[in-house]
Amino acid sequence: xxxxxxxxxxxxxxxxxxxxxxxxxxxxxxxxxxxxxxxxxxxxxxxxxxxxxxxxxxxxxxxxxxxxxxxxxxxxxxxxxxxxxxxxxxxxxxxxxxxxxxxxxxxxxxxxxxxxxxxxxxxxxxxxxxxxxxxxxxxxxxxxxxxxxxxxxxxxxxxxxxxxxxxxxxxxxxxxxxxxxxxxxxxxxxxxxxxxxxxxxxxxxxxxxxxxxxxxxxxxxxxxxxxxxxxxxxxxxxxxxxxxxxxxxxxxxxxxxxxxxxxxxxxxxxxxxxxxxxxxxxxxxxxxxxxxxxxxxxxxxxxxxxxxxxxxxxxxxxxxxxxxxxxxxxxxxxxxxxxxxxxxxxxxxxxxxxxxxxxxxxxxxxxxxxxxxxxxxxxxxxxxxxxxxxxxxxxxxxxxxxxxxxxxxxxxxxxxxxxxxxxxxxxxxxxxxxxxxxxxxxxxxxxxxxxxxxxxxxxxxxxxxxxxxxxxxxxxxxxxxxxxxxxxxxxxxxxxxxx
Amino acid sequence: xxxxxxxxxxxxxxxxxxxxxxxxxxxxxxxxxxxxxxxxxxxxxxxxxxxxxxxxxxxxxxxxxxxxxxxxxxxxxxxxxxxxxxxxxxxxxxxxxxxxxxxxxxxxxxxxxxxxxxxxxxxxxxxxxxxxxxxxxxxxxxxxxxxxxxxxxxxxxxxxxxxxxxxxxxxxxxxxxxxxxxxxxxxxxxxxxxxxxxxxxxxxxxxxxxxxxxxxxxxxxxxxxxxxxxxxxxxxxxxxxxxxxxxxxxxxxxxxxxxxxxxxxxxxxxxxxxxxxxxxxxxxxxxxxxxxxxxxxxxxxxxxxxxxxxxxxxxxxxxxxxxxxxxxxxxxxxxxxxxxxxxxxxxxxxxxxxxxxxxxxxxxxxxxxxxxxxxxxxxxxxxxxxxxxxxxxxxxxxxxxxxxxxxxxxxxxxxxxxxxxxxxxxxxxxxxxxxxxxxxxxxxxxxxxxxxxxxxxxxxxxxxxxxxxxxxxxxxxxxxxxxxxxxxxxxxxxxxxxx
Numbered sequence: 001x002x003x004x005x006x007x008x009x010x011x012x013x014x015x016x017x018x019x020x021x022x023x024x025x026x027x028x029x030x031x032x033x034x035x036x037x038x039x040x041x042x043x044x045x046x047x048x049x050x051x052x053x054x055x056x057x058x059x060x061x062x063x064x065x066x067x068x069x070x071x072x073x074x075x076x077x078x079x080x081x082x083x084x085x086x087x088x089x090x091x092x093x094x095x096x097x098x099x100x101x102x103x104x105x106x107x108x109x110x111x112x113x114x115x116x117x118x119x120x121x122x123x124x125x126x127x128x129x130x131x132x133x134x135x136x137x138x139x140x141x142x143x144x145x146x147x148x149x150x151x152x153x154x155x156x157x158x159x160x161x162x163x164x165x166x167x168x169x170x171x172x173x174x175x176x177x178x179x180x181x182x183x184x185x186x187x188x189x190x191x192x193x194x195x196x197x198x199x200x201x202x203x204x205x206x207x208x209x210x211x212x213x214x215x216x217x218x219x220x221x222x223x224x225x226x227x228x229x230x231x232x233x234x235x236x237x238x239x240x241x242x243x244x245x246x247x248x249x250x251x252x253x254x255x256x257x258x259x260x261x262x263x264x265x266x267x268x269x270x271x272x273x274x275x276x277x278x279x280x281x282x283x284x285x286x287x288x289x290x291x292x293x294x295x296x297x298x299x300x301x302x303x304x305x306x307x308x309x310x311x312x313x314x315x316x317x318x319x320x321x322x323x324x325x326x327x328x329x330x331x332x333x334x335x336x337x338x339x340x341x342x343x344x345x346x347x348x349x350x351x352x353x354x355x356x357x358x359x360x361x362x363x364x365x366x367x368x369x370x371x372x373x374x375x376x377x378x379x380x381x382x383x384x385x386x387x388x389x390x391x392x393x394x395x396x397x398x399x400x401x402x403x404x405x406x407x408x409x410x411x412x413x414x415x416x417x418x419x420x421x422x423x424x425x426x427x428x429x430x431x432x433x434x435x436x437x438x439x440x441x442x443x444x445x446x447x448x449x450x451x452x453x454x455x456x457x458x459x460x461x462x463x464x465x466x467x468x469x470x471x472x473x474x475x476x477x478x479x480x481x482x483x484x485x486x487x488x489x490x491x492x493x494x495x496x497x498x499x
Numbered sequence: 500x501x502x503x504x505x506x507x508x509x510x511x512x513x514x515x516x517x518x519x520x521x522x523x524x525x526x527x528x529x530x531x532x533x534x535x536x537x538x539x540x541x542x543x544x545x546x547x548x549x550x551x552x553x554x555x556x557x558x559x560x561x562x563x564x565x566x567x568x569x570x571x572x573x574x575x576x577x578x579x580x581x582x583x584x585x586x587x588x589x590x591x592x593x594x595x596x597x598x599x600x601x602x603x604x605x606x607x608x609x610x611x612x613x614x615x616x617x618x619x620x621x622x623x624x625x626x627x628x629x630x631x632x633x634x635x636x637x638x639x640x641x642x643x644x645x646x647x648x649x650x651x652x653x654x655x656x657x658x659x660x661x662x663x664x665x666x667x668x669x670x671x672x673x674x675x676x677x678x679x680x681x682x683x684x685x686x687x688x689x690x691x692x693x694x695x696x697x698x699x700x701x702x703x704x705x706x707x708x709x710x711x712x713x714x715x716x717x718x719x720x721x722x723x724x725x726x727x728x729x730x731x732x733x734x735x736x737x738x739x740x741x742x743x744x745x746x747x748x749x750x751x752x753x754x755x756x757x758x759x760x761x762x763x764x765x766x767x768x769x770x771x772x773x774x775x776x777x778x779x780x781x782x783x784x785x786x787x788x789x790x791x792x793x794x795x796x797x798x799x800x801x802x803x804x805x806x807x808x809x810x811x812x813x814x815x816x817x818x819x820x821x822x823x824x825x826x827x828x829x830x831x832x833x834x835x836x837x838x839x840x841x842x843x844x845x846x847x848x849x850x851x852x853x854x855x856x857x858x859x860x861x862x863x864x865x866x867x868x869x870x871x872x873x874x875x876x877x878x879x880x881x882x883x884x885x886x887x888x889x890x891x892x893x894x895x896x897x898x899x900x901x902x903x904x905x906x907x908x909x910x911x912x913x914x915x916x917x918x919x920x921x922x923x924x925x926x927x928x929x930x931x932x933x934x935x936x937x938x939x940x941x942x943x944x945x946x947x948x949x950x951x952x953x954x955x956x957x958x959x960x961x962x963x964x965x966x967x968x969x970x971x972x973x974x975x976x977x978x979x980x981x982x983x984x985x986x987x988x989x990x991x992x993x994x995x996x997x998x
Contacts, residue, residue: 013542013546014546014549014550017542017543017545017546017547018543018546018547018550020539020543021520021524021543021546021547024523024524024527024543025520025523028523028527032531032725032727033737033741034721034722034723034724034725034740034741034742035722036722036723036740036741037723037737037738037740037741039738039740040519040737040738040739040740040741040777040778041738041741043512043516043778044516044517044519044520044523044738046516047512047513047516047517047520048516048517048520050513051513051517051550222533223533223534223535224533224535224536225533226531226533228531238536238539239536239538239539239540239543240539241533241535241536241538241539242532242533242535242536242539242540243533278539279539279542
C-alpha cells in the first residue's frame with residue numbers, strides 16, 4: 001500500500017509538472033513569444049496536452065487508487081492523503097471520458113484561435129475570428145458529449161471550473177442579483193462627466209511603480225513573483241514559488257491599479273497553498289474558480305475600493321499624479337465606485353460588472369446548446385448588451401471581441417467571476433469578525449493580518465475540498481447573494497450621501 | 500512501411516516538441532524566472548527529461564526503424580527520409596545506453612548547479628560551487644561509463660557535440676594552432692593602454708539599439724526573433740520561427756556588438772534549416788557544435804571585425820557615441836582586432852580566444868579522467884592560465900567560475916568553439932569564391948547575398964549529414980587549421996602595418 005501511494009504521488013507529481021510547464025508556455029505565448037512562433041508553439045502545447053491526458057487516464061492510476069482507497073478511507077476526512085485520493089479518483093474518472101486526440105486537438109486549436117482573436121480585435125473584424133470560434137465551439141460540443149447524459153450541456157463545462165455546481169444554481173443566484181444590480185445602476189450611474197479626472201493622462205511608468213508597490217504591500221515578494229504586460233491580464237502559478245502576474249496600462253485611466261490588486265489576489269491564493277500539497281492536484285485553488293475570483297475581488301474591490309484603503313493610498317497617488325492635486329479623497333473614492341455604463345467588462349465599475357457577466361453567461365449557454373449560431377453572435381451580443389447595460393455597442397472590439405476566454409476555450413468560466421464577487425463579501429465579513437480592527441489596519445497600509453487570516457483559513461487549503469465544502473468551512477454556510485447586495489447598496493448609499 | 504514511417508515521424512516530432520519545450524524552460528530560467536522558482540523548475544525539467552528519454556529509447560522506435568530501413572536504403576543518400584532514418588538509428592542506439600533515472604537526475608542537477616554557480620560567481624567563492632561541480636562530474640562519469648569500452652573518456656562527451664570526432668583529432672588541430680597563436684599574441688599583444696577609448700562609457704540603451712540594428716541587417720526579423728538579457732549570452736531555437744537570442748551589456752566596453760553578431764549567427768543558422776526538416780532530429784545544427792560555432796564566429800569575427808564591415812558601421816557607432824569622435828576608423832579597427840591578454844574568455848580578442856579554449860579543453864579532460872580533483876581545479880586553472888596567457892588570475896570569478904558550461908553539464912563543448920573559428924575561415928573562403936564582391940557588399944552594409952549563400956549551402960542542410968560530411972560538402976575537404984592561421988596572420992600584419 002505504501003509503495004502504491006508513493007507511486008500514485010509520483011505519477012500525479014509528474015502530471016503536475018507537465019501542467020505547470022503548459023502554464024509557462026501559455027504565459028510565454030502571451031508575454032514574450034515572437035508572433036511567428038505560433039505554429040511551433042501549437043505543436044508543443046498539443047504534444048504536452050497529449051502526454052498529460054494519456055497519463056491522467058492511465059489504467060495504472062486507477063489500479064493504484066483502488067489499492068490505496070481502503071487505507072485512505074480510514075484516515076480523517078480532511079487528511080491530505082484522503083483528500084488527494086478522493087480528488088485523484090474524481091479526476092481520473094472524469095478525464096477517462098475524453099479521448100486523447102480530442103484533448104490534443106483542442107489544445108492546438110486554442111493557440112491558433114487566440115492568435116486569430118488578437119488579429120480580429122486589432123482589425124475590429126469579428127468575421128476574421130468566426131471560423132476559429134466555430135471550431136472552438138465544435139470542439140467544446142464534442143467534449144460535452146463525452147459526459148452524456150447530462151441535464152444541461154452547460155453543467156458539463158461549468159463543472160470544469162466549479163466542481164459540483166449546477167447551471168440551475170447559478171441561474172438562481174443571478175436571478176436574485178440582476179434586478180437589484182440593474183436598479184442600483186439606474187439609481188447611481190454617472191450620466192455626466194463628473195469623474196473626467198480619471199481619464200488622466202497618467203504616466204505609465206508611474207502606474208507600474210504604484211502597481212508594484214501595491215503587490216508588495218499586500219505581501220507578495222519578488223523572489224517568487226513577476227509582473228509583465230499582456231493584452232488580457234492573468235495570473236499563472238508556474239510553481240508554488242513562481243507566480244507570474246500580468247497587467248496592462250493605459251495612459252487615460254488608472255485601471256492598472258485595480259488590475260494589479262486583482263491579479264495579486266489570484267497570485268497570493270496560489271502562493272499560500274500548503275507546501276504539503278505541492279506537486280499534487282490539490283496545490284492551489286484550481287478546484288473552484290469562484291473561490292479564486294473571490295480573492296481577486298476581495299483585494300481589488302472589497303479592500304481596494306474601500307474608503308479606508310484610499311485614506312492610506314490616495315495621498316501617494318496624488319503625489320504621483322499632480323493632475324489629481326485638486327481632487328478630494330471623497331471625490332476620488334466616489335469616482336472609483338460610482339456605476340457607469342461602459343462597453344468593456346474589465347473596465348466596468350464593481351456594480352455593473354455583474355451585468356457584463358450575466359450577458360456572457362446567457363450567451364455562452366445559447367452558443368453551446370446550439371440555440372445561437374456564431375454568425376448571429378455579434379447581433380445577439382449587441383441587442384442583449386443594450387437591454388442589460390443600456391448602451392449601443394459601436395464595434396466588435398469593444399463588444400463581442402473584448403474577451404480572450406472563448407478564443408482560449410474557456411466556456412463556463414464567466415459566471416465564476418460574479419460568484420466570486422458574491423463570495424468575496426461573505427469571506428470579508430468572516431475575516432472582519434475575527435479581525436475587528438482590520439479597517440484601521442488597512443487605513444495604515446497594513447495588510448499582513450488580513451493576508452495571514454486568508455492564508456490560514458482559505459489559501460492553505462488548496463483544492464483539498466469541493467468548492468461547496470470549502471465555502472462551508474470558510475463562511476459557515478452556502479453561497480448567498482444577499483451580503484453582496486447589501487454591501488453594494490451600503491457603499492453606493494454612502495458614496496451618494498457624500499456628494 | 501508508409502504507416503511505420505509516419506508513426507516514426509510522429510514519435511520523433513513529439514520528442515522534438517518536448518526538447519524545444521525544455522529549451523524554452525531553460526531560456527526562461529535564465530531570463531525571467533523569479534529566483535524562488537528554482538525548485539519547481541528543477542522538477543519540471545527532470546520530468547520532461549524523463550519523458551524525452553523514455554520516448555527516445557522506446558522499443559517501438561527501434562522496431563519502426565527496422566521496418567523502414569529497407570525502404571530508405573533504396574533512396575538517394577541525401578534524401579530527407581534517408582538522412583532522418585540514419586540519424587534516428589544512431590540516436591536510438593546511443594540513448595538506449597543511458598538509464599532514464601540517470602538522465603533525469605542529470606537534468607535536475609543542472610538547474611541546482613547553475614544556481615550555485617551564479618551565487619558562487621557573485622561571491623567570488625569557488626568553494627560554494629565545488630559540491631555542485633563534483634556532483635556534475637560524478638554524473639558525467641556515470642554517463643561516460645554507459646559507453647564503455649572507449650579509447651578515451653573524452654571521446655564520449657565530445658561525440659555529443661561533434662558526432663564522430665575523436666579527442667585525438669582535436670588534439671592534433673590544437674597542437675598546430677597553439678604555438679602559432681602564442682607567437683601571434685606575443686608579437687601583436689597590446690601592452691600599453693593605446694585602446695583605452697574602448698572602455699567607454701557607452702550608454703547601454705544605445706548599445707541595445709545598435710545590437711538590434713546589426714541583427715536586423717544580417718537578415719533576422721523580429722517576427723521570429725527576440726533579444727533579451729542574461730548573465731551568459733546564448734541562442735535558443737524554441738521553434739523554427741521562434742529564435743531567442745540573449746546578450747549582456749557593460750557600460751565600459753562595446754563587446755555587446757560582437758555578442759549580438761555572434762548569437763545572431765547561431766540564430767540564423769537554426770532559422771535557415773529547411774522547413775521539410777521541422778519537428779525532426781535533423782532540424783537545425785545540433786549535429787555539430789563546431790559548424791554552429793563557425794557561423795557565430797563568421798558573423799562576429801570574419802565579417803564583424805573586418806575593415807569593410809567597419810567602413811560601413813563605424814560612422815554609425817561614432818555618431819552614437821561622441822567619445823569616439825576623435826578615434827579614427829583605422830585605430831578603432833585595430834583596437835577590436837589587436838590581441839590583448841585578458842582573463843575572461845568571452846571578452847577575449849579573436850586571436851588569444853583560442854588559448855582560452857585550449858586551457859578548458861585540457862582541464863576538462865583531466866577532470867573527467869579523474870587526474871585532476873575539483874578541489875585542485877582553481878590552482879590548476881590559475882597555473883595553466885599563466886602559462887598560456889601570461890597573466891596571474893586575481894579571483895575565481897574572472898577565473899574558473901567565469902563560464903556557465905560545467906555548471907550546466909556541458910563537458911566536451913569547449914573545443915567546438917575553436918574548431919568553429921577554424922571552420923569559419925574555411926567557409927568564408929568558400930563563400931568569397933562564389934561571391935567575389937562580398938566585401939564591397941559588406942562595405943555598403945549589405946549582407947543578404949552572404950546570408951543567402953550560407954543559408955542555401957549550409958543552414959538549409961540542418962543536421963542531415965555527419966559533421967565531417969557537411970564540412971566536406973561546404974568546403975570541399977576536411978577541417979584544416981591553416982586557412983585560419985593564415986587569416987589571423989594576414990589581419991594582424993595589416994593592422995600592425997597601419998599603426
